[in-house]
Amino acid sequence: VxxxxxxxxxxxxxxxxxxxxxxxxxxxxxxxxxxxxxxxxxxxxxxxxxxxxxxxxxxxxxxxxxxxxxxxxxxxxxxxxxxxxxxxxxxxxxxxxxxxxxxxxxxxxxxxxxxxxxxxxxxxxxxxxxxAGLPSEYGVDDIPVIVQDKSFTEDGQLTMASRVPSGVMGETIMVNGTIGAVQEVSTELVRLRVLNGSTLRTYNFGFDDDRTFQLVGTDGGLLAAPHTTTRIQLSPGERAEIVVAMEAGSETMLRSYPQQLGVINDAQGYGAFDTLDILRLVAADDLAPSGAVPDVLPDYGRLDEADVATTRTFVMKNLRMNGQFMDMNRIDEVVTVDTTEVWVVRNEDPMPHNFHIHDVQFEVLSVDGAPPPPELSGRKDTIYTEPGREYRLIMRFEHYANPEMPYMYHCHLLRHEDFGLMGQFVVV
Ligand code: C2O
Ligand code: CU
The missing domain is CATH 2.60.40.420 (Cupredoxins -  blue copper proteins)
Structure with missing residues (x-):
């Protein structure tokens, strides 16, 4: 400081x-x-x-x-x-x-x-x-978990060569840069801050003994209440905070199970059926007590659809955003500062895409007209978009306005982003 x-x-x-x-x-x-x-x-x-x-x-x-x-x-x-x-x-x-x-x-x-x-x-x-009383001692019961997949050449160098044109589906999993990662646990509850830091692969996280865990947070912060589940799927760039209970002297493996990517071509090539070991949790013979996960988490307020000033539609098709590739010199959307908008997002390609917006956290109003599932009920900045489905997102653009300098929105599958599946908006 x-x-x-x-x-x-x-x-x-x-x-x-x-x-x-x-x-x-x-x-x-x-x-x-x-x-x-x-x-x-x-x-x-x-x-x-x-x-x-x-x-x-x-x-x-x-x-x-x-x-x-x-x-x-x-x-x-x-x-x-x-x-x-x-x-x-x-x-x-x-x-x-x-x-x-x-x-x-x-x-x-x-x-x-x-x-x-x-x-x-x-x-x-x-x-x-x-x-809120969640486990929060960094490195002890509050653990960063950056999950990435890598592909190596025979002489041990990282390679970006890939079978699917969308990017690397690595055969080697790393957590925080370690292959075969193991986390020792010394408390009854452990909070994992899981980041999908991969360039293409989506993971569907769960434990090998199918134990439940509590999803307490997503990209932009804590959920209004913990959601008890056995799986959480994250596409590239998404995060989840989960709390898992351990018994003294036990161990469990955090895995990735086959994913719901929707109807895509070459699901195998995109790793949709893969089961992968991610992180082994090994509990000590004596665990420090943790207390319980609270039933209710801080409420940061919800955006109100009645306040929506503008609705925009974004279609990802042929690796283009609304028909166009990214152009650094073209502003695609102009947003008025301190207004609330709805962005309707659709993936019309037979391949995985997701959608990330800079500057804001959004809330999911609906998926194909239905209320969002619990894992999409909190603040998000990146969302997986299944082909053919419609995602209605609400967000508020607060405070910062600059007509000269855009923010981005794009697919966070990084080869798609680099290829031009991205657009620019200014807030004025
Ligand atoms: Cu995580 Cu525009 O990026
Ligand atoms: Cu994409």
């Missing part, structure tokens, strides 16, 4: 080398290290600044995924940091506690930068979430 009270972080984008397996050095990229980046953490009401230094041989950017902030601080393709350059965005944290993340967003090269290892979590706190 500097003298005027700003919480300052430093991120250096760098090339490195990681030994994922003994005796093999893999060329990787990371922030402040060889692979992935540090967890950043800040509290609602704090001013933050990040000093980004790019020591890579090419330009990159750092986007704060899920963050409400001015467009010129957003870290999208209009804020690239040149090779050797620096960038210092600063903004006020003004949104509920949530599990966000950061990753590069250079025009046309996001898949490569994220795949080589550049991303990290950005956790936000607030008083209401603190008071």
């Amino acid at each position: 500097d003298e005027d009270g700003t919480r300052v972080f430093r991120l250096t984008a760098q090339e490195g080398s990681t030994s994922f397996r003994d005796g093999v050095d893999t060329e990787t990229w990371g922030f402040n290290g060889d692979f992935l980046g540090p967890t950043l953490r800040a509290r609602r009401g704090e001013q933050v600044a990040v000093e980004v230094t790019n020591t890579l041989g090419e330009s990159t950017s750092v986007h704060w995924h899920g963050m409400h902030l001015p467009p010129e601080m957003d870290g999208g393709p209009h804020q690239e940091v040149a090779a050797g350059g620096t960038w210092r965005p600063t903004w006020l944290i003004d949104q509920p506690a949530a599990t966000l993340w950061y990753h590069p967003h250079p025009h046309g090269r996001t898949e490569k930068h994220v795949y080589l290892g550049m991303s990290g979590m950005f956790i936000l706190d607030d008083d209401e979430a603190d008071a």
Whole structure:
């Protein structure tokens, strides 16, 4: 924290080398290290600044995924940091506690930068979430779980070669950069902040003994009440906070089970039928008591459809957004500041897409006209879009207006995003 009270972080984008397996050095990229980046953490009401230094041989950017902030601080393709350059965005944290993340967003090269290892979590706190009584000791009973799949060449290097044109379906799973990850648990309850940090693969998380767990949060913060379930599906960029109970001396495996991707071509190629081990949880012989998960979580208020000023429709088809590829010099939508909108989103391709909006968290009003399921009942910034279904999203564009500098919306399957399944909106 500097003298005027700003919480300052430093991120250096760098090339490195990681030994994922003994005796093999893999060329990787990371922030402040060889692979992935540090967890950043800040509290609602704090001013933050990040000093980004790019020591890579090419330009990159750092986007704060899920963050409400001015467009010129957003870290999208209009804020690239040149090779050797620096960038210092600063903004006020003004949104509920949530599990966000950061990753590069250079025009046309996001898949490569994220795949080589550049991303990290950005956790936000607030008083209401603190008071909720969820497990919250970072690294002890509150664990970041960044899930990624990678594909290796025979000589142990990361490869982006792929069988499906949409990107890499890696055969190797990593959690926080570790293959075959194991988490030791010392408390009765453990909270996992799960981020799908993969470039293409969707996961359908559950435990090998089919134990229930409680879903307490999604992309933009806590749910109004915990949802008890055995599965949570996350497409690339989505997050879930889950609380799982452990018994002393026991273990369980967090897995990914076959997913509901909808009717797509080559479901096998997209990994829809895969079952994968993700993270082994091993409980100590003596566990510290945790208390119970509360029945009710902080209520951050809901948006009201009666306030909707504008409804827009977004169709993803032939890898285009409303018929067009991304153009850095074209503004696709103009939004009025401090208004509420409904965005109707449809995937009309026979392949997986999802939909991510910068600056805002949205609420799902309906899926094909029906109320959203519990896992889509909270604040979201990214949603899986099954082919042929219609998703009605409500959101409010608050405070930050700049007619010169757009925010993005796009598919978060990163090869699709790089290919141009993205558009730009300004808030004026
Ligand atoms: Cu996570 Cu536009 O990105
Ligand atoms: Cu897509």
